[in-house]
Amino acid sequence: xxxxxxxRVRPEQFRELILVVVTLGLLAFFATQxxxxxxxxxxxxxxxxxxxxxxxxxxxxxxVLTRNIDLSVSSIVGMVAYVVxxxxxxxxxxxxxxxxxxxxxxxxxxxxxxxxxVAYGRVPxxxxxxxxxxxxxVVLVEFSGARTVTTADLPDWLxxxxxxxxxxxxxxxxxxxVGVALLTVILGQFALRSLPFGRxxxxxxxxxAAARTAGLPVERDVFTAFALSGALSGLAGFLFLVRFGNxxxxxxxxxxxxxxxxxxxxxxxxxGGSGSMIGALMGVLLIEILQQSLLRWAGISEFARDxxxxxxxxxxxxxxxxxxxxxxxxxxxxxxxxxxxxxxATAGVGGAxxxx
Amino acid sequence: xxxxxxxxxxxxxxxxxxxxxxxxxxQEATPAASGAAVEATTGQDVKMMLLPKFLGILPFDxxxxxxxxxxxxxxxxxxxxxxxPTAENSVAGQIEFMxxxxxxxxxxxxxxxxxxxxxxxxxxxxxxxxxxxxTWDSPIPNGEGESVFxxxxxxxxxxxxMADMALSILxxxxxxxxxxxxxxxxxxxxxxxxxxxxxxxxxxxANLELLETVYGDDQSEKSYExxxxxxxxxxxxELIMAPTSVGIVSAAQALQAEGLCDEIKVSxxxxxxxxxxxxxxxxxxxxxxxSFVDLGYLTYYVSYMLATGDLQGVEGETFMAGRLGEYxxxxxxxxxxxxxLRVLMGPFTVYNIDNVEEAAG
Numbered sequence: 001x002x003x004x005x006x007x008r009v010r011p012e013q014f015r016e017l018i019l020v021v022v023t024l025g026l027l028a029f030f031a032t033q034x035x036x037x038x039x040x041x042x043x044x045x046x047x048x049x050x051x052x053x054x055x056x057x058x059x060x061x062x063x064v065l066t067r068n069i070d071l072s073v074s075s076i077v078g079m080v081a082y083v084v085x086x087x088x089x090x091x092x093x094x095x096x097x098x099x100x101x102x103x104x105x106x107x108x109x110x111x112x113x114x115x116x117x118v119a120y121g122r123v124p125x126x127x128x129x130x131x132x133x134x135x136x137x138v139v140l141v142e143f144s145g146a147r148t149v150t151t152a153d154l155p156d157w158l159x160x161x162x163x164x165x166x167x168x169x170x171x172x173x174x175x176x177x178v179g180v181a182l183l184t185v186i187l188g189q190f191a192l193r194s195l196p197f198g199r200x201x202x203x204x205x206x207x208x209a210a211a212r213t214a215g216l217p218v219e220r221d222v223f224t225a226f227a228l229s230g231a232l233s234g235l236a237g238f239l240f241l242v243r244f245g246n247x248x249x250x251x252x253x254x255x256x257x258x259x260x261x262x263x264x265x266x267x268x269x270x271x272g273g274s275g276s277m278i279g280a281l282m283g284v285l286l287i288e289i290l291q292q293s294l295l296r297w298a299g300i301s302e303f304a305r306d307x308x309x310x311x312x313x314x315x316x317x318x319x320x321x322x323x324x325x326x327x328x329x330x331x332x333x334x335x336x337x338x339x340x341x342x343x344x345a346t347a348g349v350g351g352a353x354x355x356x
Numbered sequence: 357x358x359x360x361x362x363x364x365x366x367x368x369x370x371x372x373x374x375x376x377x378x379x380x381x382x383q384e385a386t387p388a389a390s391g392a393a394v395e396a397t398t399g400q401d402v403k404m405m406l407l408p409k410f411l412g413i414l415p416f417d418x419x420x421x422x423x424x425x426x427x428x429x430x431x432x433x434x435x436x437x438x439x440x441p442t443a444e445n446s447v448a449g450q451i452e453f454m455x456x457x458x459x460x461x462x463x464x465x466x467x468x469x470x471x472x473x474x475x476x477x478x479x480x481x482x483x484x485x486x487x488x489x490x491t492w493d494s495p496i497p498n499g500e501g502e503s504v505f506x507x508x509x510x511x512x513x514x515x516x517x518m519a520d521m522a523l524s525i526l527x528x529x530x531x532x533x534x535x536x537x538x539x540x541x542x543x544x545x546x547x548x549x550x551x552x553x554x555x556x557x558x559x560x561x562a563n564l565e566l567l568e569t570v571y572g573d574d575q576s577e578k579s580y581e582x583x584x585x586x587x588x589x590x591x592x593x594e595l596i597m598a599p600t601s602v603g604i605v606s607a608a609q610a611l612q613a614e615g616l617c618d619e620i621k622v623s624x625x626x627x628x629x630x631x632x633x634x635x636x637x638x639x640x641x642x643x644x645x646x647s648f649v650d651l652g653y654l655t656y657y658v659s660y661m662l663a664t665g666d667l668q669g670v671e672g673e674t675f676m677a678g679r680l681g682e683y684x685x686x687x688x689x690x691x692x693x694x695x696x697l698r699v700l701m702g703p704f705t706v707y708n709i710d711n712v713e714e715a716a717g
Contacts, residue, residue, distance in 0.1 A: 034588070036588070036591075041588075041614070042588055045584055045588070049581070137442060138442075141411050141412050141442070144412060145417070147414065147417070148413065148414055148605075148630055150605065150629070150630050150633070151609060151612075151633060152630075152632055152633035162613055163613070240577075243613075244576050244577055244580055244606070244609065245609050246576050246602075246605045246606060246609055246630070247576065248412055248413055248575075248576055248602060249411070249412030249413075249442075250410070250412060250442065250443040250444070250574070250575050250576070251576060251577070252577065253442070253443060253444045253575060254444060254575075291581075292581070292585070295581060295582065295584075295585035296585045296588045296589055298589050303540075
């Protein structure tokens with residue numbers, strides 16, 4: 001690794017580059033294995049599949065940055081999809097914007113409960129959200145009375161949303177749902193880079209005690225992060241409803257693990273304080289490509305798939321840690337050498353002056 | 357059918373009389389031996405648990421309704437408990453309910469088994485502690501720990517019904533199809549798929565080519581993605597056969613979303629109310645099911661009568677199950693290698709554009 005590059009770029013920025021390379025490598029590999037891998041239909045399936053985990057991941061990044069975790073997201077997605085779906089089947093009057101707004105508000109309310117318990121109740125986030133993960137699901141099971149929301153009962157406009165397209169080039173579509181998901185990523189990245197709230201999340205995650213001593217509103221910010229994660233999960237719940245149409249009480253079960261995995265693979269430090277929305281986007285993309293491609297890969301058995309997925313995630317994270325560790329060492333070495341040289345130069349100049 | 361049932365009953369009663377020690381069961385065995393069906397003694401206090409694979413889908417709720425109806429008829433003063441795990445925790449959750457059933461004082465557990473043979477130790481434990489285990493919908497594959505299995509339909513027949521629907525949809529020329537099942541542990545789905553594979557051996561179905569079986573774990577989104585993957589993997593596939601109410605709607609939804617209903621059809625086992633739209637728009641021209649309400653009703657009768665001692669749970673006993681009429685306990689011919697008893701409900705209803713709307717209600 002050339003020293004000049006190390007002088008200009010921080011190691012963390014390599015991480016995104018590595019992810020891009022790994023993702024491109026995977027795409028190239030699967031393209032040789034799966035016929036018609038890049039045909040428009042397959043690519044559209046992949047991009048549409050990204051939308052839901054991506055929106056949830058944006059919320060998850062906010063929470064993980066503060067050295068917390070939100071495991072209840074899948075139950076929030078399921079609850080919102082089911083409740084809003086049920087309301088839509090019962091009332092013709094509920095318009096599209098109102099339904100979206102309702103989804104976000106319901107999600108935010110459920111997220112706020114998490115925020116209260118974690119930020120003000122001082123319960124560790126893993127425990128608190130594991131609890132609400134189960135709790136929200138059980139409430140849903142009770143509420144549902146075992147009925148399924150079916151597409152036939154939903155208003156027609158809802159069934160048209162998944163195929164609504166913003167932009168189409170040669171059969172490759174940018175679907176509305178994907179556009180919405182990308183917009184949340186952009187807004188999220190903007191908030192993290194440019195808003196005081198976003199900067200404070202990094203400070204809180206890096207060192208909560210120091211952040212508190214420095215007078216940052218730690219409790220309020222952690223609470224807000226959870227509420228936002230809930231709101232985004234609520235939005236994802238609406239996307240879930242429009243995509244799958246048939247909603248049972250098990251909707252979105254297991255999504256929390258996929259999202260946490262994606263966020264970690266995307267380089268968001270699980271101990272808080274570092275990471276970006278772009279990284280999370282790359283993580284979601286990588287995991288979604290893996291998942292969907294393994295499903296489509298005829299050479300692989302049903303049972304080996306989960307094992308391969310787990311192995312690849314482990315590999316990605318380990319490789320990332322090892323390479324990044326080396327880079328960081330090299331980066332520190334170069335910096336130190338530069339500093340020493342600078343000091344020596346200053347000392348040399350000083351000595352010469354003294355001698356004269 | 358009735359006639360054969362009676363003859364089998366009489367023969368088995370003979371065997372029973374020979375096997376059973378004098379006196380012990382004499383009183384109960386008498387009605388069976390004389391050919392008359394046992395009537396339930398109403399008003400007995402029996403604590404019962406209805407344990408589906410998991411909570412939250414329509415078929416199991418319908419079974420619950422049927423069981424409620426039977427409970428009211430039989431005048432059991434203790435209301436039964438309709439409990440179950442969540443879908444992703446189905447296997448471990450069921451085992452936990454089963455393990456704790458005797459301690460909680462249940463006289464009988466009505467189980468739709470989703471745990472394969474893994475449930476055996478806890479079911480045997482329950483039996484030893486005096487709790488009967490009646491399976492319905494999905495049996496314990498090796499029959500251990502199971503008092504009797506209330507089968508919705510003959511599992512061999514399920515295979516044939518699915519093969520027939522495939523043939524009717526694909527036509528005489530046949531074509532390629534794939535199976536989208538529930539979870540790999542589900543005893544009923546596995547038995548039906550095996551029965552269908554057997555049925556396909558028949559030259560009549562020679563043109564049907566089964567590509568592969570995939571699993572959607574009875575989760576909408578997973579089944580949806582599996583259906584999409586099948587479409588990508590097999591460009592010449594013309595049919596997805598889903599013997600699960602969750603899988604069949606998810607597959608139909610995936611095809612509809614991509615506008616592929618003209619090229620690829622969906623069939624299998626589904627609930628009419630959930631399938632109405634897809635049958636009307638041609639995505640799923642034909643599918644089948646039995647009444648889950650009746651299944652819950654019959655299961656409650658069998659379980660209640662076993663717990664009260666009206667039935668002993670031996671081969672050849674004939675009994676009356678309220679509005680459904682007369683049934684006989686027989687060896688389970690679909691599990692020939694193990695000792696297992698069965699009560700067969702039936703029949704299948706095949707739904708298509710002509711009758712789906714009425715059934716959907």
